[in-house]
Amino acid sequence: MRHTTVADVMTRDVVSVDVDTPFHQIVQLLTQRGISGVPVLDARHRCIGMVTEADLLARQSRLGGPITGTVWAVLWKKTFARKSEALTADQLMTAPVITVMSDARVSAAAATLARHDLRCAPVIDPGGDLVGIVSRRDVLAVYLRPDGELAELIEDDVLHRALWLPPTAVSVEVHAGVVTLRGAVEAAMIGLIGSLVAAVDGVVEVRNRLIADTARALMHAGVHSIDAGESVTAAACRMRADDVGTLLVVDTAGTVTGIVTDRDLVLRCVADGLDAQRTPVEALATHAVVTAQADQHVDDVVAIMRGHRLRRVPVLAHGHPVGIVSEADIARRLPRAATGALVKHRYSTRPTDSSHR
Numbered sequence: 497m498r499h500t501t502v503a504d505v506m507t508r509d510v511v512s513v514d515v516d517t518p519f520h521q522i523v524q525l526l527t528q529r530g531i532s533g534v535p536v537l538d539a540r541h542r543c544i545g546m547v548t549e550a551d552l553l554a555r556q557s558r559l560g561g562p563i564t565g566t567v568w569a570v571l572w573k574k575t576f577a578r579k580s581e582a583l584t585a586d587q588l589m590t591a592p593v594i595t596v597m598s599d600a601r602v603s604a605a606a607a608t609l610a611r612h613d614l615r616c617a618p619v620i621d622p623g624g625d626l627v628g629i630v631s632r633r634d635v636l637a638v639y640l641r642p643d644g645e646l647a648e649l650i651e652d653d654v655l656h657r658a659l660w661l662p663p664t665a666v667s668v669e670v671h672a673g674v675v676t677l678r679g680a681v682e683a684a685m686i687g688l689i690g691s692l693v694a695a696v697d698g699v700v701e702v703r704n705r706l707i708a709d710t711a712r713a714l715m716h717a718g719v720h721s722i723d724a725g726e727s728v729t730a731a732a733c734r735m736r737a738d739d740v741g742t743l744l745v746v747d748t749a750g751t752v753t754g755i756v757t758d759r760d761l762v763l764r765c766v767a768d769g770l771d772a773q774r775t776p777v778e779a780l781a782t783h784a785v786v787t788a789q790a791d792q793h794v795d796d797v798v799a800i801m802r803g804h805r806l807r808r809v810p811v812l813a814h815g816h817p818v819g820i821v822s823e824a825d826i827a828r829r830l831p832r833a834a835t836g837a838l839v840k841h842r843y844s845t846r847p848t849d850s851s852h853r
């Protein structure tokens with residue numbers, strides 16, 4: 497995975513001075529070029545110091561210092577004595593100079609500038625020669641990368657080249673440098689993917705919405721069920737109380753034996769004139785219940801829902817219901833392509849059985 501280096505963002509047309517450059521000429525250079533400092537080079541073109549606006553202000557400090565004869569005047573003179581009398585670059589410069597390597601990452605350069613409270617720093621190559629200068633503005637430029645370009649970089653460099661993930665496994669959305677990841681991957685990879693994406697130059701924040709690639713991670717917990725012997729009226733009351741349209745029908749051992757929907761209550765009980773108080777809910781339930789196992793891969797769960805044109809599928813663990821995977825769960829947690837394919841397939845043809853519930 498390639499990172500932006502200092503060489504990619506630095507200014508190569510460097511304004512520099514030698515050790516004998518006078519004060520007045522340095523001031524002119526800073527003013528004319530609109531810069532805050534210049535590197536000082538020796539006879540071998542090696543950077544040995546830096547003259548900044550702060551160094552030049554120290555030269556003028558004696559003109560606006562405290563009243564002579566006071567304790568503060570003594571301390572002032574002791575602090576600025578050398579630079580207040582300096583006339584050339586070698587007398588004005590700050591040395592030793594803080595430099596940055598040209599092949600260093602931009603993030604490393606940013607840390608150096610922040611650690612030493614610098615506005616800019618000379619850039620040197622592995623041989624020690626001055627090759628550029630990097631400023632705070634330069635290192636912040638990586639955050640101006642367009643969102644679309646940043647998303648493509650993450651997908652190509654991190655997900656595909658570095659991790660070899662299939663194109664549909666993880667979706668990447670970027671808004672103002674904030675990256676949102678959605679999809680299902682191996683549990684051990686969730687943190688790794690988030691860390692690698694966060695390390696991409698230009699990423700402001702990572703919102704990691706990745707989940708483990710099992711039905712248990714995809715489902716929403718909490719199962720609405722009813723005992724097989726309960727009445728249709730009890731089932732209707734349960735649906736109203738829980739604000740749901742589907743109940744799993746379970747036997748006394750808690751094993752799923754069927755599924756009943758609000759549509760079943762209307763068409764199989766009310767429309768047929770059955771007594772809702774006396775009719776057990778198991779009489780209306782569909783007993784060929786399509787389920788998924790908690791440790792099943794999410795691709796298999798989506799395939800089950802597509803194959804049976806289901807809006808939701810119960811998830812079982814050791815024969816007992818532990819949750820439900822719905823279209824809404826898929827829409828929230830998986831790439832958009834998975835949701836689109838599921839809905840398109842379910843409505844592409846008329847269902848041939850009663851499992852579309």
